[in-house]
Amino acid sequence: MWSELRELKDELDFGTPPRDGSPVTLDVDDVTLTVPAGSSIMLAAAKAGRAIPKLCATDMLEPFGSCRVCLVEIEGRSGFPASCTTPVVEGMKVKTQTEKLQRLRKGVLELYLSDFPESEMVEGWSELHETLKAEGVASHPYGKGGANHFDAPVDASNPYFLFDPAKCIVCSRCVRACAEVQGTFAITIAGRSFESKVVASQDQPFFESECVSCGACVQACPSHALVEKSLFEGEYKHAEPAEA
Amino acid sequence: MPNPLKPEKSVVTTCAYCGVGCGFKAETRGGKIVRMTPWKEGKANHGHSCIKGRFAYDYYNAPDRVRTPLIRASIDDPWKPVSWQEAFDYAASEFKRIQAKYGVKSVGAVSSSRCTNEEIFLTQKFARAVLGNNNIDNCARICHSPTQFGLTNTIGAGAASQHFDSILQADVIMVVGANPTEGHPVFGSLMKRRIRQGAKLIVIDPRKTETVESAHCKADVHLAIRPGTNVAILDSIAHVVVREKLYNEAFVHARCEVNEFENWKALVGSDKYAPEVIGPLAGVDPDDIRKAARMYAGGPNSAIYYGLGVTEHSQGSTGVMCLGNLGLSCGMLGREGVGVNPLRGQGNVQGGSCLGSWPHVFSGYRFVTDDETRSSFEAEWGVPLDPEPGLRLPNMLDAAVAGSFKGMYIMGEDPVQSDPNQHHVIAAMKNMECVVLHDLFLNETSKYAHIFFPGSSSLEKDGTFTNAERRVSRVRKVIEPLAGLQDWEITVQLMNAMGYKVSYDNPGQVLDEIARLSPNYRGISFALIDRIGSAQWPCNENAPEGTEVLHIGKFPRANGLGAFMLTEYVPTAERTNDKYPLLLTTGRILSQYNVGTQTRRTPNSLWHPEDVLEINEQDAMARGVNNGDWVKMTSRFGQIELRVKISERVNPGVVYTTFHHAKSKANAVTSDLSDWATNCPEYKVTAVDVVRTNGPAADGWHEADRPRIEELEPAECA
Numbered sequence: 001m002w003s004e005l006r007e008l009k010d011e012l013d014f015g016t017p018p019r020d021g022s023p024v025t026l027d028v029d030d031v032t033l034t035v036p037a038g039s040s041i042m043l044a045a046a047k048a049g050r051a052i053p054k055l056c057a058t059d060m061l062e063p064f065g066s067c068r069v070c071l072v073e074i075e076g077r078s079g080f081p082a083s084c085t086t087p088v089v090e091g092m093k094v095k096t097q098t099e100k101l102q103r104l105r106k107g108v109l110e111l112y113l114s115d116f117p118e119s120e121m122v123e124g125w126s127e128l129h130e131t132l133k134a135e136g137v138a139s140h141p142y143g144k145g146g147a148n149h150f151d152a153p154v155d156a157s158n159p160y161f162l163f164d165p166a167k168c169i170v171c172s173r174c175v176r177a178c179a180e181v182q183g184t185f186a187i188t189i190a191g192r193s194f195e196s197k198v199v200a201s202q203d204q205p206f207f208e209s210e211c212v213s214c215g216a217c218v219q220a221c222p223s224h225a226l227v228e229k230s231l232f233e234g235e236y237k238h239a240e241p242a243e244a
Numbered sequence: 245m246p247n248p249l250k251p252e253k254s255v256v257t258t259c260a261y262c263g264v265g266c267g268f269k270a271e272t273r274g275g276k277i278v279r280m281t282p283w284k285e286g287k288a289n290h291g292h293s294c295i296k297g298r299f300a301y302d303y304y305n306a307p308d309r310v311r312t313p314l315i316r317a318s319i320d321d322p323w324k325p326v327s328w329q330e331a332f333d334y335a336a337s338e339f340k341r342i343q344a345k346y347g348v349k350s351v352g353a354v355s356s357s358r359c360t361n362e363e364i365f366l367t368q369k370f371a372r373a374v375l376g377n378n379n380i381d382n383c384a385r386i387c388h389s390p391t392q393f394g395l396t397n398t399i400g401a402g403a404a405s406q407h408f409d410s411i412l413q414a415d416v417i418m419v420v421g422a423n424p425t426e427g428h429p430v431f432g433s434l435m436k437r438r439i440r441q442g443a444k445l446i447v448i449d450p451r452k453t454e455t456v457e458s459a460h461c462k463a464d465v466h467l468a469i470r471p472g473t474n475v476a477i478l479d480s481i482a483h484v485v486v487r488e489k490l491y492n493e494a495f496v497h498a499r500c501e502v503n504e505f506e507n508w509k510a511l512v513g514s515d516k517y518a519p520e521v522i523g524p525l526a527g528v529d530p531d532d533i534r535k536a537a538r539m540y541a542g543g544p545n546s547a548i549y550y551g552l553g554v555t556e557h558s559q560g561s562t563g564v565m566c567l568g569n570l571g572l573s574c575g576m577l578g579r580e581g582v583g584v585n586p587l588r589g590q591g592n593v594q595g596g597s598c599l600g601s602w603p604h605v606f607s608g609y610r611f612v613t614d615d616e617t618r619s620s621f622e623a624e625w626g627v628p629l630d631p632e633p634g635l636r637l638p639n640m641l642d643a644a645v646a647g648s649f650k651g652m653y654i655m656g657e658d659p660v661q662s663d664p665n666q667h668h669v670i671a672a673m674k675n676m677e678c679v680v681l682h683d684l685f686l687n688e689t690s691k692y693a694h695i696f697f698p699g700s701s702s703l704e705k706d707g708t709f710t711n712a713e714r715r716v717s718r719v720r721k722v723i724e725p726l727a728g729l730q731d732w733e734i735t736v737q738l739m740n741a742m743g744y745k746v747s748y749d750n751p752g753q754v755l756d757e758i759a760r761l762s763p764n765y766r767g768i769s770f771a772l773i774d775r776i777g778s779a780q781w782p783c784n785e786n787a788p789e790g791t792e793v794l795h796i797g798k799f800p801r802a803n804g805l806g807a808f809m810l811t812e813y814v815p816t817a818e819r820t821n822d823k824y825p826l827l828l829t830t831g832r833i834l835s836q837y838n839v840g841t842q843t844r845r846t847p848n849s850l851w852h853p854e855d856v857l858e859i860n861e862q863d864a865m866a867r868g869v870n871n872g873d874w875v876k877m878t879s880r881f882g883q884i885e886l887r888v889k890i891s892e893r894v895n896p897g898v899v900y901t902t903f904h905h906a907k908s909k910a911n912a913v914t915s916d917l918s919d920w921a922t923n924c925p926e927y928k929v930t931a932v933d934v935v936r937t938n939g940p941a942a943d944g945w946h947e948a949d950r951p952r953i954e955e956l957e958p959a960e961c962a
Binding site for chain 2: 001002005006008009010060117119120122123124125159160161180181182183184185207210212213214215216219224227228230231232233
């Protein structure tokens with residue numbers, strides 16, 4: 001009943017909300033463990049100490065399955081399902097770290113990196129930065145000058161936090177935090193495909209929108225696109241690209 | 245600098261704003277607080293936060309924060325900065341002088357719900373053991389004293405019956421005179437989560453609040469009652485429960501005093517409380533009253549959450565009893581998902597209530613007149629204690645005006661701004677010979693103070709808070725106190741200066757003393773909280789880690805049975821007439837907190853730069869008032885100027901404002917009527933009229949605040 005809220009841990013992100021169904025036993029990378037039914041493979045892996053890399057998933061929000069970083073292999077099933085949206089099944093055998101998976105994850109992360117300001121990669125400590133580091137992705141093969149969001153204007157209208165679309169990976173964590181945790185529904189994703197972007201209310205500055213400034217979106221953002229202004233000294237602007 | 249700077253240190257502490265009591269991690273860099281992030285293991289907030297706790301913390305470092313003690317012989321003199329010792333010695337000599345001249349009972353103390361449990365306990369110890377009388381009160385007097393009285397008399401404990409998470413098992417949620425999404429935002433979010441899962445919502449509130457309708461959350465029934473008709477409407481709901489036999493007979497017979505139930509049935513079941521009678525009186529559709537009653541009684545799990553809209557009335561205690569009666573009659577107590585729960589305004593109102601900052605009771609609501617209780621305190625404190633109850637805050641002020649009460653130690657309160665009938669409070673302040681104010685900032689009350697102790701914010705001290713669900717959580721020192729001393733140390737040193745020697749190494753030892761002297765806190769200690777995060781009282785040998793749900797099996801009354809109180813509706817003496825045709829009610833907004841001492845010193849004021857008067861379009865048109873116009877609002881007690889906002893949130897005949905800004909002086913118009921049982925002021929009903937004006941007038945009600953000519957803008961002089 002309350003496991004979604006009460007079993008949350010400060011130092012550990014299970015990736016998807018804890019559940020309290022009847023016990024299910026499975027293998028994750030040859031670790032056998034029992035978790036409540038309704039749990040995701042991602043949560044089981046985190047409990048088994050085999051945390052799976054992720055970007056769009058966090059245990060305060062329902063799984064969404066958009067980032068495609070948390071892919072796993074399941075014995076007897078084809079393809080590479082996302083571990084966040086795949087519930088555990090009795091007797092399931094999961095592999096989280098195969099060569100094939102690492103290649104796939106690297107490919108996905110390189111795509112994220114290709115639209116992330118290069119200068120902002122240095123000394124970053126967001127979940128995105130940590131994930132790239134952990135997966136050994138420091139560059140991408142797509143060259144420079146391709147389509148990107150680097151010049152999208154920063155929304156600094158809120159006195160406490162800013163939104164920098166250049167760092168946004170459109171994972172919808174902010175949208176879901178606003179809806180599921182806060183219950184205000186002030187944020188949405190507008191547009192489709194490459195044009196899709198996070199907007200507040202009717203594409204308004206955050207300060208003028210329905211946003212109640214609870215900070216749930218900032219807390220949820222994995223890439224410091226939504227970030228507290230108090231963590232910066234001086235005015236916020238992007239570092240000049242290295243070659244300029 | 246493209247990337248944010250990483251905080252270096254993090255301390256888990258408890259938010260000092262509202263009664264939700266969220267767990268936060270205060271993160272620092274270079275000894276400065278750079279961020280507050282919600283603590284995922286905080287049992288009141290589960291990793292969520294609101295604009296106040298998460299962002300509005302910078303007030304602690306505001307430039308006008310007082311950093312040295314101040315004294316002055318007369319309130320007409322300028323303040324003189326002095327050392328701590330000098331300030332303590334001066335305060336002690338003044339209190340002693342006054343007591344020698346005017347008697348032991350001519351002085352008293354007031355504590356605040358913003359103080360920690362330990363500070364509140366020390367302040368009452370100061371009054372009882374050091375000043376030698378029971379003149380001790382706290383600000384719960386003006387908000388939730390009827391809760392203590394009304395709930396104790398029905399269900400036996402003046403506290404929330406549930407823990408917050410209990411709402412996730414409620415099928416029907418009834419919110420009375422509260423606006424959780426603004427006043428208790430993190431609990432509001434939890435409530436909305438449950439409503440999105442399908443729980444039904446009943447709201448009783450004169451105003452169409454955000455709780456009544458917001459994205460994916462709409463009240464099934466909204467009883468937009470005329471201010472002041474709470475008891476009538478609740479009796480009418482009870483009437484339907486009785487007449488349609490919706491009550492839970494098995495529960496009543498097993499758990500309640502049956503004779504009293506029959507008496508109650510006879511009263512509320514009488515024709516005068518029929519929805520068809522009360523509906524027109526309260527301004528609501530009788531069918532909606534019936535709908536609300538059936539919905540609540542139908543449950544299966546119905547939970548009541550209420551706020552100051554119930555308590556701050558001349559029948560505040562009666563209103564609380566109505567809710568207790570309703571819970572008992574329908575069997576909505578003693579398990580998960582049900583209950584009767586006050587939403588406490590300030591961070592530590594529950595602690596303020598529990599820990600004996602009252603003129604008549606010690607901690608645990610045990611009477612000072614009781615010899616056995618008193619002797620246990622006398623044994624611990626080593627002095628004889630006064631068996632006679634002391635003065636309540638309003639009575640202290642009355643006695644000050646009358647000339648028999650001459651000195652006061654005020655900890656963390658601003659009575660001039662927050663108490664009703666402001667000019668009466670000012671007259672009282674001016675009549676006292678020694679007002680010691682202990683606060684972060686000079687405020688409205690400091691204008692009349694002789695000694696100022698610069699306090700520490702909750703980020704600068706150790707202690708505990710007790711939130712609205714009885715949860716005791718740790719407040720931990722994140723940075724050093726700006727003025728050098730933590731608040732508890734200030735009170736301790738004042739006691740020592742008065743010649744009463746006490747010493748504590750840390751506030752944990754004060755909590756241990758509280759535990760020794762208070763049955764509900766017996767098992768609570770810093771060590772326990774550090775181990776399990778927080779604990780809800782009662783916490784004792786039967787419940788070593790605290791108690792989430794009260795009233796399982798029996799009620800904490802002598803015979804263990806729930807009691808029905810008779811709740812006859814008596815209309816308030818505050819009435820509308822031709823001269824004052826509108827009813828003013830007051831409330832809060834999300835971004836500001838109470839009198840705004842903290843939030844007004846943060847960018848939160850960008851959302852709410854001034855208090856505005858909400859008025860229905862019909863009333864506005866009749867007065868030729870447009871959006872943004874200045875109006876003069878007059879009551880029988882005073883007048884203020886505000887800007888107008890035309891709003892559908894209020895019905896014709898009702899106007900609404902907030903009281904967050906000192907300059908708008910909302911309490912200059914509120915009446916001096918108060919709850920019949922507890923003196924809780926009737927802030928929620930004042931007859932007023934509103935007329936258009938050209939702007940804030942120079943001839944305000946308060947002579948002291950009249951601007952001198954040279955201070956006026958040229959436009960205002962014209």
